[in-house]
Amino acid sequence: MKNFLTNRVLMVRPAAFxxxxxxxxxxxxxxxxxxxDKELQKKxxxxxxxxxxxxxxxxxEVLVIQDTKEPHTPDSxxxxNWFSTHKNGTLILYPMYAENRRLERTSKVLDFxxxxxxxxxxxxxxxxxxxxILEGTGSMCLDRKNKIAYASLSKRTNEELFKEFCEIMDYKPVxxxxxxxxxxxxxxxxxxxVLMTIGEEYVLIFLDSIEDEKEKVRVRKSILDSGKELIEITEEQTNHFLGNALELRKKDGNKILVMSKSANDILREDQRKIIEKSAEIVYSDIPTIERYGGGSVRCMLAEFFL
Structure with missing residues (x-):
């Protein structure tokens, strides 16, 4: 069986969060x-x-890049958001919305x-x-197994460029x-x-965020047709970053779903049971990063397939 999950992630340890x-x-x-600021960085x-x-x-396996104080990159x-790796040996660099986030792009990734x-x-x-603009696996949620890419359009996710990515990487755009x-x-x-997590056997999604009924039906159908179980999450759960999780594979082949403590705490038991049929839930408390960075665990982890 092909492995569509990675055992390696790259993380950037902040210097001036x-x-x-x-x-x-x-x-x-x-x-x-x-x-x-110093207290935020310390926490x-x-x-x-x-x-x-x-x-x-x-x-x-956690690959760590230590950020530097200069240039100042508060979201490093x-x-x-600025790069993704793929099993075919491809590294993609992405255009970023905020100018000070463009400074995060560094050749240090190549060291690994x-x-x-x-x-x-x-x-x-x-x-x-x-x-x-297309901000990597922030802008897109990739179903690597079925070669489907999901994207919620915004200032940071340009539809034309999203479709170009899908053409380059042979993904179906949704x-x-x-x-x-x-x-x-x-x-x-x-x-x-923020609103969607794709596991091998399930998808967590804030489906009610999609107001257009035709779009909602299309997204639901795509998920179900791909053979995954649909777990709908609420706006309140999304606000606690339940949609911002990542499934990884341990060395023994078993899967884990990594999320923050705030996400785990708001998970309903019926939702938990569906996830735990195929993955162990692992959580960590990151209240400072979530509150002042506006992102959670998934945003901190760049899957490393190279």
Whole structure:
């Protein structure tokens, strides 16, 4: 049986984690009620190290890049947005919405690539000049087994570029408009991986974020036709980052679903039972990273297939 999950993840240990005012324009999960940047950084590192250790305890290989203070990259802890790796030996670099996030792109990822000569690099970053943005596996949730890519369209997920990615990588594109409620109004959710997690046997999705009934039916059908069990999550659960999880495979072949403590705490028992039929739930407490970074566990983990 082919293995569509990885046993290796790349994480970037922050050097100056803080609230990013550039990304907060459309990432409405971020809060800015902090008082001390140094305290935020200190707490973020503790949370980062604890998550990395939990993954290692589950025999996941964790590749760590230590960020530097200069240039200042407050969101470097979320590397899955600017690159993705694939089993065919491809490394893809993505165009980023916030200018200060473009500084995160670094050649240090190549230090972990064993066979650099066989590596195929696809660089999509030129699209930043024309405002066509696609932020990696934040913008897209990939069903690697069935070669289906899901994307909730937003300022950070350009539909044309999404389709170009799918053409390059031979994925079937399924796009839609997922929205969240803010001050009584519906606004686009900034990243698809906030509202959707794809496991080998199931999909967690905030399906009610899709207001267009035809889009909702199409997404539901795509999930069910791919043979996966559909687990609908609520807006409240999405706000606690239940949609921002990642399934990985341990060295013994068994699967784990990694999420934050806040996500685990809001998981209903019926949902938990479906997940635990095929994967062990592993969680770590990252309240500082979630509150001030506006992302959770999945955003911190870049799958490494090379």
């Amino acid at each position: 803080t609230y990013n005012c550039e990304t907060a324009k459309d990432n409405l999960y971020q809060k800015n009620d902090y008082k001390d 973020a590192v503790i949370e980062f190290d604890a998550l990395a250790e939990k993954l290692r305890e589950k025999t996941i 802890i979320f590397p899955n 690539v064993k066979d650099k000569e066989a590596l195929k690099i696809i660089d999509l970053t030129e699209n930043e000049k024309t405002g066509r 796009s839609f408009s997922g929205k969240q409620t803010v001050d009584g109004k519906k606004v686009p959710i900034y990243h698809t991986n």
